[in-house]
Amino acid sequence: MRDFSRDHRWLSINTATIRKSRGADLPLSEIIEACVARGIRAISPWRDQVQAAGLANISKLVRAHGLELSGYCRGGMFPAADAAGLKAARDDNRRAVDEACELNARCLVLVVGGLPGALQGQAAHKDIALARGQVRDGIAELLDYARERKMPLAIEPLHPMYAADRACVNTMEQALDLCDVLDPHRSGDLGVAVDVYHVWWDPKLEAQIERAGRERILAFHVCDWLTPTTDLLNDRGMMGDGVIDIPRIRGWVEAQGFAGYSEVEIFSTGNWWLRDAGETLDTCIARHRKAV
């Protein structure tokens, strides 16, 4: 297992972590500058932030600084209530692959979607098996395109509390079952993003990380689970402030040969997003060294 205690060479910042500074939106260019100023070598930006800044601008900035992208957030949201919706998702996901290529990301992260309409508060139906079938079909279709473009796809199993509205792939086992079906030869073109927040509770986690192996672990995300957690989405904790044994999970992941970035992804309306982005980044660096 790599020693993270002496530097932050393998720290990546998911840009949602400092999406807000003192409660105000922080433009992606400023997020990048703040990271670069601290010797952070990698980021994982969100599509909406890239679009707001302009893809060409961000591409130029990333290249100028020699920044790597541990991933690109995010494709997915495959299920839809009708054929037009499925088509729109298909087209949008191809654009996400194109953007990831332009930014030279290591992978496109897929948050696969849940029941259509649920995120807007009104699910079109209650058939989660149907949604899961649409996810399978959507990834299969996108995989052909992503292969041409040489962009690996990382399915991110999301915590079961997001099954209705954000992602109906909720365990490593389920994600790896999809990989087995869609990429039986373990090409490396399709794998998983292991986010400790989503999977730490899973009694089968160690076994499924072993099953995933080197070819299928495409990203590793960290933050912490707070007790109590006051919001289902935006109350993630800084590494070390919660109950997840992050080093143990990183050990399992690295035992499979994973040698990439440890990406910090914290959504925190009530705490970190209220602080100065510089303070948040400095804390990420310190915790990366001692709590990851």
Place this chain on the structure above:
Amino acid sequence: MRDFSRDHRWLSINTATIRKSRGADLPLSEIIEACVARGIRAISPWRDQVQAAGLANISKLVRAHGLELSGYCRGGMFPAADAAGLKAARDDNRRAVDEACELNARCLVLVVGGLPGALQGQAAHKDIALARGQVRDGIAELLDYARERKMPLAIEPLHPMYAADRACVNTMEQALDLCDVLDPHRSGDLGVAVDVYHVWWDPKLEAQIERAGRERILAFHVCDWLTPTTDLLNDRGMMGDGVIDIPRIRGWVEAQGFAGYSEVEIFSTGNWWLRDAGETLDTCIARHRKAV
């Protein structure tokens, strides 16, 4: 599958559902009277409510009305930070069995506990595997006692969002693995409580219900998953108001031969607990007939 549309013979009310009426605590005796007045044939009371009213009083009341108990809430909370804590949990669980016997409950429901201290906001450690081992040992020990008293134990797998602080048994598969270890002969003395709120998201749910079979399905609980869900604990929905396909899951459970009560358990600070308990009960009856 039984036809629930014409009466509410198989409706049970978990007393937490009307623990509060118009925001004020409702004594258990009044909860019982309100249920009886509506022809409800079964309840599942909480220990704290029973203690407040007196076990002998409630026992007398339940017998006088010929009420059944679809379960007794609850034993469990096995993990502890030290030997004294483990001993206290052991003793308390034996008392819970005794109370369940006095009330002639169909089973004692076990919410097994998580990381010690986490529910109070400060976990003693982060070793969930250790907590799970203590759960296994605690159930094993309690099972001997419960068998003598002829009180079945129902492990309730709780949603993974409660893994840290309430229950580190989080899937049907995990609960049934425990049953296999502790009661390999499927005696009926140990089984599961299937609560749709906790397990609806699980891609393996149908298969695990089939695996459980008749001997191990000791209780069936219903409510609904709202989108959005605004609180991790107390924002459960009335059946039909959320995204869970309850009839489908009940069909799977009944296909195994389960013929017991459908127990409504709703915690709802912001909605149902603010209404009059009579309105809540009337709604439970109506929804039992059309949405369960």
